[in-house]
Amino acid sequence: MDKVFEIYKQLEEKNVLLSFKGMITSELLTTILQIMESKMDHMDEKPKVKRKVFNILVECLQNLYHHIDQEDIVHVPTEDKSALLMIAKGDGEYTITTGNYMKSSDMEVLKTKLDLVNGMDKDELKAYYKKVLNEGSLSSKGTAGLGMIDIARKSGEKLDYNFTSINEITTFFSLAVKIAE
Amino acid sequence: MENLTLEGSAKTPTVSFDSDNGVLELKGRSIPENSIEFYKPVINWLDSYITDPNHHTLLVIKLEYFNTSSSKCLVEILRRLESLKEQSIVKVKWCYEEEDEDMQESGEDFKEIIKVPIEMVLVREN
Structure with missing residues (x-):
């Protein structure tokens, strides 16, 4: 039971407002968004x-x-089909951290995209966003390829990421996005 | 043709498209996981509207939040209006709240991509 206090202390030290590990469903997204909205209202956030x-x-x-949607083809154990989300508020900034398993074969494409976005300034991000918005089409899942560009643009900070290799087919991807107050 | 009315939800906007007066309104939040599914009836309605439009068409976009997947669908909607140019006088009002720079900037993005007049409208918070 000592572990519980350890986990509590860690969350406390990192000023975690909300953390979740598990399956990501549409209903869960709605709930998390509602919780964060009311928390920020409560804190009288600008x-x-x-x-x-x-x-x-x-x-x-x-x-x-x-991403979870894709994972049926990855063949990871069932317990691995979950993701991590953490929202913390420390020294004048929010940090949104996510972690999820992905196909190792998709890593290069994602890394290239993240490095490209991280290498751009505000105006370049705007131009790139507009280009993808104007030219690209939606995938069958309704994803636009605009997500990371939009996150980088709104955050105004470099995206912090890491890939942890699990085995040949599976990699764990972590992303931390900072939002200055 | 029939008007299109969809009630808003936590993740989808209120849609009220009126073919009689040519006023089309999108209000609220547009953050569905799959926006194609949500916007399909909206695009279908527009496809039929553009065959026999009102002399004036006004699209009012008053969104509090929209996700990147919805922004693609907004492009689709605005492209339909672009094609209307000769049969109807088209105008778009892009509403944003005070201090909402991101929403203002989004409007500017669309303005640079879409060839119909987009008017930026500053809305004071209640």
């Missing part, structure tokens, strides 16, 4: 910050949601 956190959270959650 409307501008509230909107940014909400917007970025929507994109992060939907990335997780659509």
Whole structure:
């Protein structure tokens, strides 16, 4: 039972407002968004910050949601078909952290995209967003390829990410997005 | 043709498209996981509207939040209106709240991509 207090202390130290590990469903997304909205209302958060956190959270959650959708073809054990979400508020900034399993074969494409986005300034991100919005089409799942660009644009900070190799076919992807107040 | 009315939800906007006066309104939040599914009837309605439009068409977009997947569908909607140009005078009102720079910037993005007049309208918070 000591572990419980350890977990509690860790969450406390990191100023975690909300954390979740498990299956990401559409209903869960609705609930998480409602909880975060009322939390920020409660904290009397500035409307501008509230909107940014909400917007970025929507994109992060939907990335997780659509990813889970794919996982039937990855053949990871059932207990691994879940994702991690953490929202923390520390020193003048919010941090949204996500973690999820993905296909190792998809890693390069994602890494290239993240590095590309991280190498862009505000104006370049705007131009890139507009280009993808204008030219690209939606996948059958309704994903636009705009998510990471939008997250980077609204965050205004570099996206912090990491890939942890589990085995040849599976990799764990972690992403941390900062939103300054 | 029949008007299109969809009640808003936590993740989908209120849609009221009126073919009699050519006023089309999208209000609220548009953050569904799969926006194609949600916007399908909206696009279908527009496809039929553009065959016999009102002399004036006004699209009012008053969204509090929209996700990137919805932004693609908004492009689809605006493209339909672009094609109307000769049969109907088209105007778009993009509403954003005070201090909502991101929503204002989104409107500017569409303005640069879409060839119908988009008016930016500042709405004061209640």
